[in-house]
Amino acid sequence: MTHPPAEMRAALLAVGKRLTPDRELLMDIIHQNPHMGALDIHRLAQEKRPRIGLATVYRTLRLLEELGVVESERLGEDHSHYEIRGRDHLHLVCSGCGKVLDVSSPIDRAGIACQYGFTVTGARLELVGVCAACRRNSRSRFRSAA
Amino acid sequence: MTHPPAEMRAALLAVGKRLTPDRELLMDIIHQNPHMGALDIHRLAQEKRPRIGLATVYRTLRLLEELGVVESERLGEDHSHYEIRGRDHLHLVCSGCGKVLDVSSPIDRAGIACQYGFTVTGARLELVGVCAACRRNSRSRFRSAA
DNA sequence: ATGGCTGCAAACACTTTGCATCGGC
């Protein structure tokens, strides 16, 4: 529980990237706080390393995303949220305040209302994959990472 | 089929808003082109009304969203996409180029691959609604429109 | 004619990038 980002460190080293204190801290924060924005992550990081810059946060997030260990999402807000890849992606997004709740089990509306106090008014489903054209060009937004 | 935005016009007039040529044109464009970005909409609009400004596009989109007739979404890109509210919200988002396809029937992966040439690699589900706190405050991001 | 609507440009929020310095390997 202390240092879960073992896979993250491995991913970095696997491509010859350096394991810096900044990156370790950021990986820890991302791992322990689901769907946070870059500015929140930065604010949290500054509590432990006051001199860390926002650019480093963005650069690290982008790097980790390219390595496939984190995933960024626009959850209806005007900024991105970041989380560990492969975790559940069923989110409850409040149309009032934009708050995001995680749901981990297959659910029904009554169950959600009961368990999370969240009233579902609409759904939005995105299937991510590769379209015909990109398949032909074998193009993918992060596959080209050296 | 010629002028489907009848409901849109009604929505405008219902709240005492004016029915201008710019707005009619924009409503037409939005109605006929699903999930387009603001800049695409602007570009299209300029073909018919060269003097239309980008600010008008944004202001109109925001107005129509507040009226509940269109809906904006961040489909993995760094800008918003707009479409008529209530239409299907099952999207196929290409991880290569970001292109978005609409799917209208309940489907399976094999069916999607066959019908749309799109290889599904992951899914993302958002349930939109009202969280407990906002329910208590009866707060909602667009309910407060005058 | 009157008040909302528009174009223009400046302001904004989030994110990326250039450059000199610092530090992991």
Place this chain on the structure above:
DNA sequence: GCCGATGCAAAGTGTTTGCAGCCAT
């Protein structure tokens, strides 16, 4: 010691806003 990583600040996007003039009502 080398080359990558960082901080800072400037540049880049997409979106919003202030203001003077315009046009539906």
